[in-house]
Amino acid sequence: MAIKAHIMDEEGIRRCLRRIAHEILERNRGVENLGLVGIRTRGVPLAERLARNIEEIEGKPVLAGTLDITLYRDDLTMVAPQPLVRKTEIPFDVTDRRLVLVDDVLYTGRTVRAALDALMDLGRPQSIQLAVLVDRGHRELPIRADYVGKNVPTSHREDVQVFLLEVDGEDKVLITEQV
């Protein structure tokens, strides 16, 4: 694995999330009826950071939860052994709420597809929007993000790796390539 580019550092990630927090508030006209849902693993700390940003900007707290999409994956018959299942913890009723799904990288769209199915099984949200730190293209499904930190054109051979303080001990985004 060779590092091809360092596309975001701590400051870059901080600014992106600040902007997205503003955009979420603008689009939804405040935090009323809003809920953030982070997709495991790295969507979770991103959702928490967005929630902190939104509270700082708006002076009101916003609800945040955690979604594990493992049991909704479409490739379980093709992977072995089975990936680890972890808890979904959404401490609010999703029905009639405006949800913002949060993930680190948007690529094929299959994770988001699984997340949408998982959320629908928990209730009937009024709407679901999507916020991602990096959109790297190559969608395989008709899915797009409503809030994007950075659009990064990539090739299939490349990989976008997001490191977050809460999970990885530091904040950065790299493009790597298999050698």
Add this chain to the structure above:
Amino acid sequence: MSWTRKHLLGLQDLSRDEIQLILDTAEPCKEIFTRPIKKLPTLRGRVMVNLFYEPSTRTRTSFELAGKWMSVDVINISTNLSSVAKGESLKDTAKTIEALGADFVVIRHYAAGSAKLLAETVQVSVINAGDGAHEHPTQALLDLFTIRDKKGSIEGLHVAIVGDILHSRVARSNIWGLTKMGAKVTVIGPPTLIPQEIEQMGAEVSYDLDEVIPHVDVINMLRIQKERQVAGLFPSLREYSVLYGLNRRRLDQARDDVLVIHPGPTNLGVEITSEVAEDPRASIDEQVTNGVAVRMAVLYLLSGGKDIP
């Protein structure tokens, strides 16, 4: 730690890490009980056959529900209503199930080793739901899950298993599981109902419930299996109840935070009084709920398993 096994035949074969993985996977599965729509798409298109040569309410319905909640198609075969009643052998029945394209077979059989025999016969994932007096792994796993849920951890706990150890596959699977997870196990019962090999499994033996009860964290009361008793192993149910039954007086000797579990169905008034079964320290109903979560976890993990033991 990742799961590679294709079959679940007993806890004797499993490592501590494998048991831990099943319990950790069951944790998120339990969340489905709180949902309005109790259905996950995870195992769509898979087929599970419940093949029961002995009566069962809890285990069979629990497997059926676990399968259905994971979107598995479930077929139940009760042997008294099937070709087994015409004399079809286990192997022939198994071959038929395989030809139907089943992915899982859940087998309950009166002969020890039948699940292993089945696993060697067919290409299907085999789950042992009780084979004779040998093992009943999913029951022990749900007991472990319940203990961990209530006590936080299993390591270092002292667990009493009380009753008919001789005929009990639940006791055997529990002893394997508990000792692997770092608990101390004392089995208690009349000398005629405690087999000699039990100490070699790592359990201590006592014949005096009153002596042990103040020292334990968990009491697992086994069912007196009236259908398996041959004459003379104990004088009468009444005497058994006096010496080894869990009643209010005995429970008062136990720690305030003791956990009482029972695999069910209970013989109320024999091994446990209805008063104790309904005590807040007893988690008998929750064991049933946990059983579904544990079996969902087992189906999920086995569906990615590849090995042939």
